[in-house]
Amino acid sequence: MSKIVIVGAGYAGMMAATRLERLAEPFTIINKHAYHYFTTLLHEAAGGRGEPDKYRVDIKEVLAKPSSELVVTEVTGIDRERRVVRTEAGEFPYEYLVFTLGWVPEYFGIPGLAEHSLVLRSLNAAKQIRSHIEREFRQYREDQNPVHLRIVVGGAGLTGVELVGELLDWLPELCMTLGVPWDHVEVQNIEAMPMILPMVAENLREVAARTLTEKGAKLRINTKIVQVTPGRVHLEGGEVVEAGTIIWTGGVRANPLLEQAGFTVDRRGRAKVNEYLQSVDDPHVFVGGDSAWCDGPDGRPYPPTAQVASQMGRAIADNVHALVHGRPMKPFQAHLKGTLASLGRELGVGDMVGVPVKGVVAAVAKEASKVKYLLELGGVRLAAAKSGELVHL
Ligand code: NAD
Numbered sequence: 179m180s181k182i183v184i185v186g187a188g189y190a191g192m193m194a195a196t197r198l199e200r201l202a203e204p205f206t207i208i209n210k211h212a213y214h215y216f217t218t219l220l221h222e223a224a225g226g227r228g229e230p231d232k233y234r235v236d237i238k239e240v241l242a243k244p245s246s247e248l249v250v251t252e253v254t255g256i257d258r259e260r261r262v263v264r265t266e267a268g269e270f271p272y273e274y275l276v277f278t279l280g281w282v283p284e285y286f287g288i289p290g291l292a293e294h295s296l297v298l299r300s301l302n303a304a305k306q307i308r309s310h311i312e313r314e315f316r317q318y319r320e321d322q323n324p325v326h327l328r329i330v331v332g333g334a335g336l337t338g339v340e341l342v343g344e345l346l347d348w349l350p351e352l353c354m355t356l357g358v359p360w361d362h363v364e365v366q367n368i369e370a371m372p373m374i375l376p377m378v379a380e381n382l383r384e385v386a387a388r389t390l391t392e393k394g395a396k397l398r399i400n401t402k403i404v405q406v407t408p409g410r411v412h413l414e415g416g417e418v419v420e421a422g423t424i425i426w427t428g429g430v431r432a433n434p435l436l437e438q439a440g441f442t443v444d445r446r447g448r449a450k451v452n453e454y455l456q457s458v459d460d461p462h463v464f465v466g467g468d469s470a471w472c473d474g475p476d477g478r479p480y481p482p483t484a485q486v487a488s489q490m491g492r493a494i495a496d497n498v499h500a501l502v503h504g505r506p507m508k509p510f511q512a513h514l515k516g517t518l519a520s521l522g523r524e525l526g527v528g529d530m531v532g533v534p535v536k537g538v539v540a541a542v543a544k545e546a547s548k549v550k551y552l553l554e555l556g557g558v559r560l561a562a563a564k565s566g567e568l569v570h571l
Pocket of ligand 1: 335336370403430482518519520
């Protein structure tokens with residue numbers, strides 16, 4: 179029997195796994211936690227929209243068939259010659275490996291950034307950001323030092339903007355609870371480029387900037403972070419911003435294990451795949467999600483989004499299944515349905531299949547996309563169980 183091993187239970191890994199279950203193809207999935215979390219909603223967890231644990235689902239709740247095995251441990255390497263996955267719990271041999279270990283923060287070599295900033299990279303990190311801010315605000319009550327009330331978010335891509343929007347809905351409530359003056363709070367979103375959200379249309383960018391500014395954000399474009407020291411963000415030109423909370427949302431790169439295992443990678447560490455999502459270096463390895471460097475029909479690589487990752491996961495499962503049973507594989511082509519950015523609990527901007535949307539419509543569309551994902555992942559039962567907790571339509 180061929181041995182299929184999936185590493186990573188993010189969007190790509192989970193979609194590959196659920197599809198393999200439906201195809202009655204046995205596999206082992208290795209993941210650091212016994213749960214899958216909704217990476218696209220981590221800003222909500224950090225911003226206190228719901229309790230952090232509502233943004234996760236037990237993997238065994240979704241993958242319930244005896245033919246699928248879950249191993250909870252951390253992957254430490256891939257030995258391609260021996261075809262084994264090395265983990266903290268020992269080695270796991272594979273005939274076909276599905277590599278979907280997602281992303282790590284891209285620090286661009288900026289001194290002190292990794293050591294002195296928080297990153298919205300996991301559910302635990304979201305909890306950490308939330309409790310860090312609460313601690314800083316409590317500290318303000320003790321010493322009245324306004325630095326405790328200053329939050330710097332570095333990078334105004336989708337992650338930064340969604341986080342800032344969410345924080346600005348939550349912080350007034352936190353101030354009220356703690357008896358801290360809201361008008362002393364400062365949330366700076368610092369962006370090196372001349373614009374926020376470069377991936378959305380210009381008019382929507384303006385809507386996003388206006389909405390966030392009206393909520394109280396201080397948006398600083400053309401401003402590059404060059405160094406971070408404890409509690410201090412150093413900007414190009416010499417300005418230093420003191421802040422109790424420093425969060426980095428300046429970019430992502432693929433898991434470094436790919437490069438370490440000798441795969442051909444791009445400048446963001448993603449492994450090059452062919453049209454079947456198979457590594458160009460190794461036909462026994464499929465790569466999906468944020469780990470994959472896969473060119474779309476326009477010759478540009480697909481973006482590292484949950485939407486693309488989910489579609490890749492399904493396509494990989496179909497292709498591994500085909501390969502195991504000696505049938506032809508199918509080339510992958512993503513169906514890009516648009517980008518939606520939330521700007522807090524009730525507003526958003528983006529485009530749906532090319533149609534620009536903003537305000538409440540965009541926020542409702544984003545909520546609908548959550549339910550769609552839950553339906554795909556675990557059917558009506560999971561959607562009914564989780565969407566009540568996540569969706570506020
Ligand atoms: P990103 O790379 O898209 O944005 C990072 C931003 O940080 C950029 O605008 C960049 O100019 C800025 N930056 C980098 N270095 C800087 C510096 N030294 N000083 C100041 N600013 C700096 O990263 P992201 O927002 O984390 O997104 C990563 C991927 O995830 C993207 O493909 C995105 O589309 C996807 N994503 C999608 C959604 C959604 O669909 N709603 C949400 C979050 C992320």
